Amino acid sequence: MSSLMDAVRAGRTAEAVSLLDGMTDAERRACFPELRALRKELRADQWTAQARRAYPALHAAGTACQTGAAGVANWLAASDMRWWPASPGVLIDLLGDRAPGWLGDVVHRLAERPVSSRVPYELMAGLVRLSGCPVPTTEAYVHGWVEHIGHVWQRGDTVLDRLRKDPHLGRLAAALFETNDIGGRLAWTATEGPDSWTEALARLTVEGVLDRKATVDACLARLLRGGPAADHRVFLRMLKAFALTREEEREHLADWLALASDAASVVAAHAQSVLASLALDGELTARQLAELSGAVLFRTEKKLVRAQLVLLGKVIARDASTADELLPAVAQAFGHEDSDVQERALKLVERHVRKAGTAAVREELVAAAGQLIPFLRARAAQSLGASAVAAEPVTYEEVLPPAPEPARLAPAPDSVTELAEEIGALLATDGDVAAFERTLDGLVRHAYGDRDMLLEALEPVVAGRWWDQRDPQYRFSVDDHFTGNHGLFNAAHGLELLLATVRGKLLTTTLHKALRRWTVTTDCGHSPLARAFEARIWEVAYRIRTEPLPFLLSTPTWGTGLLEPDELVARLDQYRRLGARVSDADFAQALLRVRRGDRTVAEAAAGRAAALGTPEGARLSEWLASGAPAVPAFRRRTTEDRILVESAEVAELQGDFPSGFRPLGRPVSVYRDRWRCYHWSDGMRQHWLALLPEQRELVAVRMLRDFCAAAVHDTRGDAAVLPLLAESGGEAGEAVHLSVAYGLGARHPEDRLAAVDALLVLAARGQLDAGRIGADLGQLVRLGAVKPSRLVESMRTAVATGANATIWGMLRHTVPVLLADLSTESVAGPARGLADLLAVAAECAERTGAREEIPHLARTADRRGSSRLVTQARRLRSALAEEVAA
Incomplete structure (x- = not known):
């Protein structure tokens, strides 16, 4: 036993196999516990050189030392063995002395595994040969068979040659049409010639090796079933390779009708061409063609609809007696959503209406003409001989989705256990503004009140974080990570900074230096937004280490970031009673978030703030009494292929605000702010909006280049924040409307959908200037920034x-x-x-x-x-x- 374990640990597979060949079944079973223990040991770090060396021998030995079919199958297909397995030849040799029934059980268990298990086909096929059992037809086996047959370059023959030699061809070929997602694997081979699956199978049906009728039926059934686009392409190519005779096409008339009506576009087009050929040869009755047209004419693919109208026109032109049956079918297209289709159908009816033999058919056509657009309806009345009807006054009522109602933030988590759970969720998903702000406030509260319990609750959350290493040698790398030139990547990164601070992983001097320089990231258009966000995070971290805050003043009342004045006054009063020192950055953020647009509420709260008798109360009172948030002057800049906006300075954001917040009010220049940007996290944009919830123009003007890039440079995801921009507060002016305009012309559908949502939100809130955005869109199309098709x-x-x-x-x-x-x-x-x-x-x-x-x-x-x-x-x-x- 010790010799076997030494050979396995050393990775000497041949020696291990030789030792196993000389053992009895009882001796092999006795070795298995040690092999299982070695597997557990290697699995702890399976990427080491020792593990890579030992795994093939362990894979082989563990297979030989078990007697249960289920256990052997599990061992053979284990995920940890997948990267460095024993070769199929070695495994087959080890299992060659087992009973055929037992081997059949093992191979069927392996074949039942999902394709992702990557059980080698050579192993399964070898066990099938040894056992003589029926070949499995599971997805894993068929996928492996297709890949094995397709690797003709390794053996010098062709797919056709290898299929001819396969003893299980009939059963596996039939299973091919029943296997999901097989088209992608079939497509890896050539598309033409003996190396292609399509021509190889077609040739085998001609030779009689495969039953032609059963194979054609299976191919049509697969196309009727649908599936991924790769399956459509491959099986349609296969169907065409069969080169069906006219008799075979007639036998499958019902299949062609079903495919033309419901199949994927490319498959429906082929079925339509077959039916057109049958119809023009008189193989379809007028009633059958009319039934087919009723389904095809309401497909969304214009190419199919036009082709069907052309076919109907040809049939009516050849045989006027079909007009009574087919013209009402043509008239069904009068209700199509596309006006071009309606016009084509009307032209066709106008061309052949004289061939209609009964008044009932004419009446049916006139009735159907009521579905036409007004422009065509009057023309139809004249051409069909009906009296023109004067247009009725249009009664229209706009239907807009209701404007989203702002959601009030829930209180911070009461218990450290709940807080730890929410922190874990935020680290995994980054969360929204509401989740981040209430969790941030909860972390501050519990760090102030019950730090030891907080540390205990955070243990499972931070245990897997690289910065939570206990070795002091990691201390400086942690500091460097959070103070790098790129700043905080996203909100979750900021949360990690606070967790590392709570856990004592950052030096106090590092926190103090970052606090003094406000962690300036890069000098791009986003920098003022990123700098203000980071300033509060770093100051909170420093205070957690030196003088914990009882809670945050700046936690918003609403999910948009807006803070109610009365709530801020109450928090300042509680700070006064606790004798707590206010954080500069936290208070600055609270001022930027407090509601000032509602002057009645703001002025009433200003008096209560002044009555607090504290410097912060006086500052808040002055701020609330100063009026609604200021809007700077804007200026448009038109370049060769885009329109951008510049803004002037906002004086009220200078003065008494900390240096980390003053850049928010500084001018925005199109030509100056061109430094390379590292703010690649889409999730940060919602937090930037929450910095200035009543001054969204100031945020939009700094993110305008992102929205522009979604249309001009085809970036993905940059417009996702537009609905939140529309839900935010303050004036919706030049920058907001231009942002939405760019989003409407974005390259990717999800970005365009976000822009449409923003457009409808602005309209529902009565904030949309349709003339402004409409004119902007015209100019953007002229410049080439927005493509008309988008x-x-x-x-x-x-x-x-x-x-x-x-x-x-x-x-x-x-x-x-x-x-x-x-x-x-x-x-x-x-x-x-x-x-x-x-x-x-x-x-x-x-x-x-x-x-x-x-x-x-x-x-x-x-x-x-x-x-x-x-x-x-x-x-x-x-x-x-x-x-x-x-």
Whole structure:
């Protein structure tokens, strides 16, 4: 036994196998407890050189020294053995003397493991050969089989050759079509030739090696079932490789109809082409084609819808007797959400309406025409021979989502146990403003009141943190980590700083130095925001070490960061009674957060603050009585491809404020603030907004470059904070509106959705200047900062919520800016997506009943031709000029 353990520890696999071959079953079982103990020992640090050396021998020995099938399977597939396993050949040799039934049990247990277990296919296949059991058809086995067959470059043959030789081909090929997420693995091989799975299987069905009918049926069934895009592509390519005969296509008519109606776009297009060929050859009845059209014409893919309309037109042109059956099917497209589809359908009906043999069909077409947009409805009435109906007055009521109500912060956690749990959650997720602020306040309170209990409760939270090393040699690296040039990365990093302070991991001199220089990070546009956030954190840390605070004055009342005046007065009164010294940064942050916009509340609280008789009470009284928060002067700067904003100095943020907070009120310059930025944490932006909850313009002007980057440089996640910006307080002016405008043109859908949310919040709060943001969007599109196609998606998302009047109020200012360019000879053509933008504008005008003249619209609508741009311009002009019935 000792010889075996020595060989295993030394990683001498061949010697271990030789020793095992000479043992009886009883001797092997006796070795297993020591092998299990060694595994536990290695698992404590499995990345050492010793562990890497020992694992292959341990894997082999542990497999040989067990007799239960379940135990062996668990050992073979163990996650800690996965990185340095014994070779499949060694394992198969060790298990070769076991009973076939036992081996079959092991291999099926291994095959039932998830694909992520990465059980070697060679091991499972070898055990199948030894046992003679039925080949497994689980996901893990089929994935392994596909990968094994596909590695033809290692053996010099082809996929087709290897499949021909496989004794289990029929069973595994059938399982291939039932296995999830297999398309990605199949796609790794060639797409054409004998090295491709698609052509190899198709060739085998021709040769009769595989049952052709069963294989084709399985492929169609897989496409009907759906799945990931990779599966669609591979199995569709396989279906095409089968090159079905016309007879085989007719046999699967029901499958083609189902695929054209419900399958993924690329699969539906193929099914539609097959059905079109059958229809044009007379293989489909008019009723079958009409039923198919009813499903296809309401798909969102315009390409499929247009192709179906073209097919219907060809069939009617070839056989006029089908008109009575097919024209009502065409008329179903009158209700399609896209106006271009409606117009195409109307043109098709107009072309063939004379072929309709009964009055009932004409009446059905006239009734269906009521679904058309107003611009087409009048035309349909004339072409279908119906009397024109005067438009009824539009009764429209704007539907906006309710403005979010601010959430009041819950009190700080009462117990240290609850506080420790919330700290753990924040360290894992970074949390929102409310969670961070109440946890921060709780940490300060418990550090002041019951420090020993706090330290005990924090043990499991900080135990895994690298900075909690007990060795003194780590002390200076901890200090360097928190005082580095990049500052605090995010709110969780600031919380870690406080935890390290509570645990005594930072030097008092380090805290004092950081406090004096306010940990200036980088001199970019964000620096004043980051500096103010960090100033309070560092001062709290210093006070925890030297003179703990009883609680924080600046903890907000609401989740936006706003602090009620009466609450701040009460806290200052409690400080007075406790004889506690106020923290400068904490008090400065409280002043910036206290509500001053409601003058009645602020002035009443000013008197109570003055009555405290403390310097802080007098300062608060003066601050509340000074009026609403100041708004600086702003100036727009237009460069080659963007619009930015500069702001003047805010005098009230200078003076008595600590040096860490004064930069918040200093001027913002487009050309000066260009230093490289290290503030890459998206989660920090919400905390920056909470610094100045009644002066969001000051925050927005410093984050404008981020929102601009989401549109111009295609960054992801920069616009996520826009809804919080809209929910914040203070004036929504130049910077806020421009920020939302950039977000509406962001590259990524989630950023555009956030911008739409912000837009609707501003509208619901009555703070949206539609003319301002609409004009900004027009200029941004002209400059190339915002792509019209992205803007269209944002506008359609907002319209889908019911905000038609809001969007029209914006687009009525955007459209003229873009149409004006069309009147200049220097412009080669309209901006891509302008026609779609006009379509959204026309839709909003039709729904809201807007009646007005739009500059440059008539000139565009009077252009020759029937391009989509001209058609949508005419539609918009018609909607705006339509006269209603008296």
